[in-house]
Amino acid sequence: MIKRERGDRLYASAKNVLVSGGSASARWNAALKRPLYFKEGKGSRLTDVDGNEIIDMCCSHGGSIMGHKHPAVVKAIQKALDMGILCSYETEYQSELAGKICEMVQSAELCRYTCSGTEATMHAIRLARDFSGKDVILKFEGHFHGYHDYVQYSWAPDLDEAGPYGSPNAVPFASGMPDGLRKYVIVLPFNNIEVLEKTVRKNKDRLAAVILEPINYNIGCVVPDVEYIKALRKITEENEVLLIFDEILSAFRTGPGCAQEYFETVPDLCTIGKCVAGGTPLSIIAGKKEIMEHMAPLGKSTHSGTYTGHLVPVMAANAAVDEIRKPGFYRHIYKIADKLYGGLNEIFSGSKLNIKIQGLGARFGFYFDVKKDIVREYRDCADNNTEMNLKFYELMLERKVYYHDYGGKPCHHGFSIQHTEKDIDEVLDRTEDALKSLEKIYG
Numbered sequence: 001m002i003k004r005e006r007g008d009r010l011y012a013s014a015k016n017v018l019v020s021g022g023s024a025s026a027r028w029n030a031a032l033k034r035p036l037y038f039k040e041g042k043g044s045r046l047t048d049v050d051g052n053e054i055i056d057m058c059c060s061h062g063g064s065i066m067g068h069k070h071p072a073v074v075k076a077i078q079k080a081l082d083m084g085i086l087c088s089y090e091t092e093y094q095s096e097l098a099g100k101i102c103e104m105v106q107s108a109e110l111c112r113y114t115c116s117g118t119e120a121t122m123h124a125i126r127l128a129r130d131f132s133g134k135d136v137i138l139k140f141e142g143h144f145h146g147y148h149d150y151v152q153y154s155w156a157p158d159l160d161e162a163g164p165y166g167s168p169n170a171v172p173f174a175s176g177m178p179d180g181l182r183k184y185v186i187v188l189p190f191n192n193i194e195v196l197e198k199t200v201r202k203n204k205d206r207l208a209a210v211i212l213e214p215i216n217y218n219i220g221c222v223v224p225d226v227e228y229i230k231a232l233r234k235i236t237e238e239n240e241v242l243l244i245f246d247e248i249l250s251a252f253r254t255g256p257g258c259a260q261e262y263f264e265t266v267p268d269l270c271t272i273g274k275c276v277a278g279g280t281p282l283s284i285i286a287g288k289k290e291i292m293e294h295m296a297p298l299g300k301s302t303h304s305g306t307y308t309g310h311l312v313p314v315m316a317a318n319a320a321v322d323e324i325r326k327p328g329f330y331r332h333i334y335k336i337a338d339k340l341y342g343g344l345n346e347i348f349s350g351s352k353l354n355i356k357i358q359g360l361g362a363r364f365g366f367y368f369d370v371k372k373d374i375v376r377e378y379r380d381c382a383d384n385n386t387e388m389n390l391k392f393y394e395l396m397l398e399r400k401v402y403y404h405d406y407g408g409k410p411c412h413h414g415f416s417i418q419h420t421e422k423d424i425d426e427v428l429d430r431t432e433d434a435l436k437s438l439e440k441i442y443g
């Protein structure tokens with residue numbers, strides 16, 4: 001059983017000075033009714049302040065595909081420290097990293113950096129609006145693009161608010177967003193060519209861009225039909241609407257060329273984050289030269305920031321990308337993926353409970369008691385059993401496996417390059433054990 005005393009004491013004092021005792025809303029752990037507090041991460045494992053050694057199946061919400069304390073990343077950060085923690089200044093390493101990204105990612109002809117994925121999608125949208133002279137963006141239900149007001153719509157709306165399937169309402173998922181912004185966003189169901197084509201045609205004169213997660217990990221793992229992605233490219237091109245792949249989460253998850261390589265489809269702009277910088281804060285906006293050159297000082301679409309392209313994450317990213325490019329990196333990722341997804345499927349198919357997983361590359365999602373056999377878009381998993389979902393993660397945490405709970409909504413989990421087959425054996429054993437307890441409650 002997991003020990004909790006020190007963490008509970010820390011929470012009792014932290015909540016007096018930090019909202020909800022944590023640095024961000026998503027740090028809340030519904031099972032513990034407080035954030036988890038850690039003292040160390042090494043490889044695939046985290047040690048919390050109570051000394052529990054926990055297998056990390058969250059991996060920093062996708063930020064740590066390198067695992068924790070990867071020696072190449074640590075060495076690169078040390079070099080940045082030795083250089084004086086240079087902030088707001090260019091060195092040779094920013095362009096070195098951009099050069100690697102341009103080699104690896106097909107749509108990347110020029111790059112710029114941001115600290116977070118939220119900033120990256122915000123600037124990519126600004127750039128698309130400036131380039132096209134149009135204001136509206138089209139996004140999909142179930143897709144998440146960060147925390148700024150232009151995109152915080154319809155990640156996981158309640159169905160009674162969500163509107164008709166073919167023309168969903170844009171449902172804000174934060175309060176405090178100006179109501180007037182709604183007119184700048186069109187929301188559509190994902191994976192439906194007919195609805196897409198009709199809507200893009202009808203709105204082409206006001207539509208600056210279509211933005212999407214090419215692999216929709218933010219509701220578990222929805223891999224669109226290849227024909228859909230191809231049609232999306234064709235329809236946007238024909239109607240002079242820009243296509244933005246938000247690869248903050250999908251970048252380097254399936255291969256060194258990101259989801260755009262996986263689908264053999266080149267967007268106009270893309271955003272890359274999480275995996276790229278070995279667990280440090282860096283995201284990238286990349287795309288066609290003629291669009292990127294609309295950024296100031298070449299154009300008028302401003303993009304800057306005191307900490308933008310900070311040397312510490314840039315050095316970490318240079319090291320991470322070198323590792324990602326090594327032969328064998330994705331062989332290991334797919335070996336672990338096959339073992340984990342195959343093993344979980346086998347365990348769940350032998351259970352009287354209806355639990356499914358969908359996964360691709362290094363990330364995956366669970367679905368609890370959803371009626372559809374395959375989740376192809378948000379509404380297919382809107383009936384996810386929140387209570388069973390949270391209970392399962394609680395039971396797994398008691399067995400020292402950490403899945404972040406995302407409030408019991410279907411969302412993404414994953415592993416790193418440092419996860420071993422032995423780790424996965426342990427996860428599978430503990431899953432079988434947790435499932436027995438879950439069946440006693442819900443069976």
Ligand SMILES: Cc1ncc(COP(=O)(O)O)c(C=O)c1O
Nearest residue numbers: 116117118144145146246248249
């Ligand atoms: C697809 C996608 N875009 C944007 C973001 C926002 O990134 P960040 O949390 O770095 O601001 C996320 C974060 O989960 C994401 O998954």
